[in-house]
Amino acid sequence: MYKVKLYNNIAQKGLDTFTDNYKVADDIDNEDAIIVRSAKLHNLNYPVSLKAIARAGAGVNNIDLDACTDRGIVVFNTPGANANAVKELVIAGLLLGSRDIYHGIEWTKTQTENENLPKDVETQKKKYAGHELAGKTLGVVGLGAIGNKVANIALRLDMKVLGYDPYMSVDAAWALSRWVQHKTDLKALFAESDFISLHLPELETTRGMINKESIASMKDGVKIINYARGGLVNEDDMLEALDSGKVALYITDFPTAKLAAHPHVIGTPHLGASTEESEENCAVKAAQEVMDFLEAGNITNSVNMPNLSMEMMFPYRVGVIHTNTPKMLSKIADILSRDDANIENMLNKSKKDIAYTLLDLTEKPSEEAIDFIRNMPGVSRVSVYCK
Numbered sequence: 001m002y003k004v005k006l007y008n009n010i011a012q013k014g015l016d017t018f019t020d021n022y023k024v025a026d027d028i029d030n031e032d033a034i035i036v037r038s039a040k041l042h043n044l045n046y047p048v049s050l051k052a053i054a055r056a057g058a059g060v061n062n063i064d065l066d067a068c069t070d071r072g073i074v075v076f077n078t079p080g081a082n083a084n085a086v087k088e089l090v091i092a093g094l095l096l097g098s099r100d101i102y103h104g105i106e107w108t109k110t111q112t113e114n115e116n117l118p119k120d121v122e123t124q125k126k127k128y129a130g131h132e133l134a135g136k137t138l139g140v141v142g143l144g145a146i147g148n149k150v151a152n153i154a155l156r157l158d159m160k161v162l163g164y165d166p167y168m169s170v171d172a173a174w175a176l177s178r179w180v181q182h183k184t185d186l187k188a189l190f191a192e193s194d195f196i197s198l199h200l201p202e203l204e205t206t207r208g209m210i211n212k213e214s215i216a217s218m219k220d221g222v223k224i225i226n227y228a229r230g231g232l233v234n235e236d237d238m239l240e241a242l243d244s245g246k247v248a249l250y251i252t253d254f255p256t257a258k259l260a261a262h263p264h265v266i267g268t269p270h271l272g273a274s275t276e277e278s279e280e281n282c283a284v285k286a287a288q289e290v291m292d293f294l295e296a297g298n299i300t301n302s303v304n305m306p307n308l309s310m311e312m313m314f315p316y317r318v319g320v321i322h323t324n325t326p327k328m329l330s331k332i333a334d335i336l337s338r339d340d341a342n343i344e345n346m347l348n349k350s351k352k353d354i355a356y357t358l359l360d361l362t363e364k365p366s367e368e369a370i371d372f373i374r375n376m377p378g379v380s381r382v383s384v385y386c387k
Contacts, residue, residue, distance in 0.1 A: 002294050003028050003049075008037035010056060011276075014283020018291065033290045035283075038062060046071055051383070052293050054286035057082060057273060059229065060303050061202065069304045069354060072321040072381025076289040076301050080145035081281040082273035086227055087149040089272055090197055093251040094138070094154070097195065097223045099130035102266050134158035139193030141186070142228070143168045143176060147199030151180045162189045190218045195225060202229035212237040221248040227272045230254030297358055297385050306349035306356045314344045314360040317385040318370070323378035324355040332357060335373055339366050 004018065006026040014035075018024050033052040034041070040062045041053070053063060054076040068075050096102050107124060111117050136159055140151045143165035154161045155177055163176065164183045183189040190196065196218070200206045210224065211234040224247055226233055233250075235258050241247040242264045250259065255267030273282070285301075292298045297319035298309035305321065318336065322328050329348055336343060341363035348357040365384065374382045 002033070003031045004033045004035060004290060005031035006035055007039040007041065008035075008056075010035055010037070010286075011280040011283035013280040014056065014285075014287045017284050017287035022291075032294055035286050035290065036062070037282075046073065051381070052076065052290055054078070054290050056279070056282040056286040059201065061229075065304045070380065074293060074299055074302050074321075075304045076286065076293075076299075077303055078282045078285040078289070079301060081285045082275075082278040083145040083149055085275040085278035086146045086272045087153065089253070089268075090146075090150045090225060090227055091153060091157075093197075093225045093227065093266070094133055094157075094195060096266055097225065097249050097251050098133050098136070100128040101130075104128040136160070136194040137162060137192055139164070139183075139189040139196045140180075140199060141165075141189065141196065142199035143172050144199060145172075146228075147197070148172050148175050150197055150199065152177045155179050162192060164189045187214075187217045190214060190222075192219075193222065194219065195223050197225040198228045198232050200228050200232060202231040207231050208234040210234060210238065212240070215241045215246060218246070220246060223247070223249040223251065226250070226252040226254065230256065235259060295385065297383060299356060304351075305354060306351040308347055308349045308356050308358060310345065310347050310358060310360075312360065312385070312387050314362060315387050316341070316361040316364050317387075318359045318361065318365055318373075319381075319383045319385065320357045320359075320373060320379060321381040322355055322357065322376075323380075324350040324353050325378055328355065328376075328378060329357060331376065332359070332373055335369050336361065336365055339363060339369055341365055 002022045004022055004024045005028050015024055030047050030049045032049055035054045035056060037056050042064045050073055052074045053068065055063060056078055058077050058079050060075060060077055063075055065075055114120060138154045138159045139162045140147045141164050143163050151161045151163050161180045162183050163180045164186050209232055215237060235256060238250055239258060242250060242262055249264050251266045253268050253270050253272050259265050260267050289300055292300065296312050297317055299305055299307050300309055320332055333343060336359065341361040343359050344362060345360040348355060370382055370384060373379060
């Protein structure tokens with residue numbers, strides 16, 4: 001029986017995905033896998049049994065990826081499972097940013113004792129007069145699962161849409177409307193956009209990308225929407241731009257003490273994926289990823305290992321996580337062939353310094369062969385699967 005440990009409340013629909021071959025709880029030891037949402041796992045003492053961690057969501061900042069990679073622990077996330085929820089919040093952000101609905105509501109709530117309210121609203125509304133989205137230009141930075149949906153629906157609002165993503169996948173390209181103008185120069189997108197919506201992970205290369213220099217290349221009065229990651233924006237530079245009016249409005253799901261009370265900031269408490277549907281989608285996808293890996297060695301949506309899947313058509317399978325170095329495949333194959341087990345199918349993929357190999361066999365490999373592979377320099381994990 002496989003054991004899966006929970007580090008947060010996981011939607012029941014996701015837990016129901018597991019078969020009777022799984023024990024799933026938050027109080028078990030020597031687990032095979034972990035499912036987590038926001039709990040921080042950086043100081044976790046990984047048990048030797050741990051093979052996989054699935055993040056029910058997109059960001060994995062709460063997981064020590066380097067430590068997991070060194071130990072041969074596959075870390076999954078669930079891209080796209082919360083895409084619709086975030087897309088809808090971005091559309092709400094666009095509307096809040098264009099019509100000044102937010103400040104209008106704030107004023108209305110102060111008028112509970114005003115007997116002349118029906119008359120006063122007619123004069124007060126001029127203060128909150130806004131603009132229509134139709135005809136405005138939206139720059140979408142990052143055209144993954146969420147950015148793609150945002151770009152496509154913004155077209156339906158009669159906006160002109162610019163998109164930037166130098167690493168756009170083939171699937172994303174197929175899903176993106178041909179009416180989205182693909183920019184290869186980020187500064188050109190900044191210069192033309194009335195609204196800018198960020199849809200990027202927080203990496204060394206993206207952290208603080210909205211800063212004094214990049215803001216200077218934007219239109220005066222630009223409105224920036226950040227429902228991706230707070231660290232994409234340099235707080236001090238944003239505060240200066242808000243005070244000067246260079247940035248007219250910052251709409252974010254990541255309010256901070258420095259920016260939260262600013263009159264030109266609309267902050268929400270990390271609501272992006274906080275819908276019942278999104279949490280269920282993420283939980284189901286995380287459960288499916290864990291099961292497919294533990295039962296068949298297939299890796300889908302890993303952030304630290306090569307993604308590699310193939311149908312299991314033979315009785316036995318060996319999965320090896322190892323360094324991406326010469327002759328590793330031939331050495332592994334040579335050891336397995338000593339048991340007269342024919343390798344019927346083999347697939348190998350690499351990701352930087354890490355490689356993953358699946359080998360399908362007609363005969364069960366011996367314990368001696370598996371131990372020999374496990375002790376090879378550069379091998380971090382070996383698993384055997386039975387059909």
